[in-house]
Amino acid sequence: MxxxxxxxxxxxxxxxxxxxxxxxxxxxxxxxxxxxxxxxxxxxxxxxxxxxxxxxxxxxxxxxxxxxxxxxxxxxxxxxxxxxxxxxxxxxxxxxxxxxxxxxxxxxxxDSMMLNLVPSRIFPMMTNSDLAAIPLFIFMASMLERAGLIEEMFTVVYKWMGGLSGGLATATILASTILAAMVGVIGAAVVTMGIIALPAMLKRGYDHQIAIGSIMAGGTLGILIPPSILAILYAVVAQQSVGELYLGSLLPGLMLSGMYIVYVLVRTWINPKLGPPVAVEDRISFKAKLLLLKDLIAPLILVALVLGLLFGGIATPVEAAGIGSFGAILVAMKHGAFSIRSLREASVTTAKASAMVLWIMFGASVFVGFYILQGGQDFITETILGIGLSPYAVLFLLMFLLVVLGMFLDWVGILLLAVPIFIPIVEALTFDGLFGLPAVPGEDVVLWFGVLYLVNMQMSFLSPPFGYALFYIRGVCPPEISMMTIFKSSLAFLAMQCIGLALCVLFPAIITWLPNLVYG
Known part of the structure; x- marks a missing residue:
């Protein structure tokens, strides 16, 4: 048998x-x-x-x-x-x-004259300088990955946090948060952390759901934390400042990261068997921990430089991305990982990823542009507003539709198909605040909705049964871990994302305070 x-x-x-x-x-x-x-x-x-x-x-x-x-x-x-x-x-x-x-x-x-719509939709995108930041940030991430910095970063954080109950899962989330500030691409973060962190946690007897959930939730932080590729695309489509959107998404991203860490620490404090600490003999002294930090100095300086130039208004997104790409080459040289082969591989990866994103942009722009030209925008707006729902109920409906779309389409497709239709609807509404809480100023509505959209996309990556992160992690899980276990591991973190989204809706200053402080 x-x-x-x-x-x-x-x-x-x-x-x-x-x-x-x-x-x-x-x-x-x-x-x-x-x-x-x-x-x-x-x-x-x-x-x-x-x-x-x-x-x-x-x-x-x-x-x-x-x-x-x-x-x-x-x-x-x-x-x-x-x-x-x-x-x-x-x-x-x-x-x-x-x-x-x-x-x-x-x-x-x-008729034949309407074919002019195709070049008229594509050409403005081809001449949009902000889109040049996408291949540059992808190249920066590819070079840092090939330099072996992700493994080093996880090792450093793991050595610092391993003595705590749930320390490895906490280290995974912290490393993913730092990685999000370097990569900005979701699939790479989930798969890479799955290859590095998952075997270490399973070897030490971690609960499967906490181990897998922390990797998936931490890996999807790249949607929110700058330099997010998705945020650049939203800014282009919504004609929003990339710098403002980056600043607006920073606090929600750090807030979610903190929620994940608190959840893991509390669960493993209540039941240490869910995430046993590293054995005493495997721990290192405080002096040795300080010496480990030297491996992270160069990449952290690079990330701080890129984001500092961008947030400070000193450099445009393209200029900051260019500096980051050059800096990534220097960091790879410092770590002895730079070669012609690694440069070629990073360039090929960049070309493939950028071509995929841009082709989807061109195709979806033609499709949605024609639909809007035929009166589709007015039809959708009148249909949704004609239901008679309150502004916040309409917002909830749009958020629900985004999560559902996230189960079937990738994030670029959702952005280019849904956001151009949803933004005019949101702009037509007045958000006076719920339960007597602060309202959303009219000039901040597009920025506020943009960050809510990014949080929604993070939720869609974790939503069973079709969330992309679920299948990314499936590819690196051992055979004994079933797909049902992966589904269950996402639920607790998905609930925290719902709480984070609700907080951003109730307290819009979480999103708007930092951009208004920096840009006035």
Whole structure:
């Protein structure tokens, strides 16, 4: 019996892998065939327009152009977003799905002149200087990662905190907080800390839920703590100052980090078996702890320099990111980890990640731009405001929709599809404060909503059953840890994120105080 079960397990794994491979290949071929079909239709239409009179209907091979021009915005909304959902469920890439559907609906609803919408939406993004900070910050993170600084940082924090009950989990959250100020990319933080910290905690008998939950919750802090890539994209879409958004998200990020640490320390203080401290013989003296700090001096100075220049208004985000990229190379040299190979690998990683983000931006911009041009923005605004809910109830509805979208789309797709539609709704509302608490000044509403959006995205990464962080950590967990255990480990930290979000709603000064103090 046991032999059969052991031998059948690899077969089941291979069959499952084969099934996934088949589905992936099927989705790829469907995308290729549909692309060729659409390209053929567009080619034939262009030939007819160029060589025949466009006014003679009988000369047209296809009569699809403008065939949906009489469709009202309500049915068009269901048609556009329904087709988007179907395409995504087929496993097609978001970047090509949004852009392709945008062009198709322009062709079906409008005319040839409406195709001018495509370059008119893409070109302003191409000339937006703030977007240049994205590849530079990604390169900075890639170089610091290849320099081995993440392992060193965890070692230092672990040696300092290991003597406490829950010290390793606390060290993981602290290291993730520092890492968030270096990386700004979520997947890399969760996977890297999972590879480094999870074996150390499991070896010392940590509760699986606390060990895994601390890694996932700490890893998602990169959404909030500067230099967050998502914050840059939000600032571009919402026409918000990147520096103000960074300052606004700093206190909520540190607040959540502190909540995670307090939770771990209290749980392990009540029941030390959940997170036993490091054995006495493995601890080091205070002098040795101080000597360990020298390994963190260079990267911490680099992070402080980059954020200080940015917050102080001395440098733009692009200039600060450029200084950070150059500084990351110097830090890698100092640690003896710089080489032509590491530079090439960091550059390739940067190019792939930046291309993914920018292609999604271009495609989603065309899709949403066409929808707004057709009156979609007014339709959504009137529908939501016409329900008769209070401003805070509308805000809760938008937050709920963002969390639901986070279960199916990645963070870039949600930003570019939802935020351009949600911001005018929020701007049309007046938030006078709940329970007699302070109101949100009108000029701070977009900034306030932006940070709430970032907290929502952090929640979506941890939300079962489709949160991205759940599957990032699954890839580095040992086989004996089930997916259900991973789901359960996220719930306590997800509840703390809900509390943090509620505090930011009730006390908007948590978000607005620091930007107003620095920028007036």
């Amino acid at each position: 046991s032999t059969e079960s052991v031998t059948s397990s690899p077969q089941a794994g291979r069959s499952s892998l084969a099934g996934k491979t088949f589905i992936g290949k099927l989705g790829t071929w469907l995308m290729i065939i549909s692309t060729l079909a659409v390209g053929f239709v567009i080619f034939v239409e262009m030939m007819n327009i160029l060589f025949y009179s466009p006014w003679e209907d009988e000369n047209f091979l296809f009569r699809l152009s403008g065939s949906l021009s009489g469709v009202a915005i309500g049915p068009l909304t269901y048609l556009m977003f329904g087709s988007l959902l179907v395409a995504l469920m087929m496993g097609l890439p978001l970047a090509f799905v949004t852009g392709g559907l945008g062009v198709i609906f322009i062709y079906l609803v409008g």
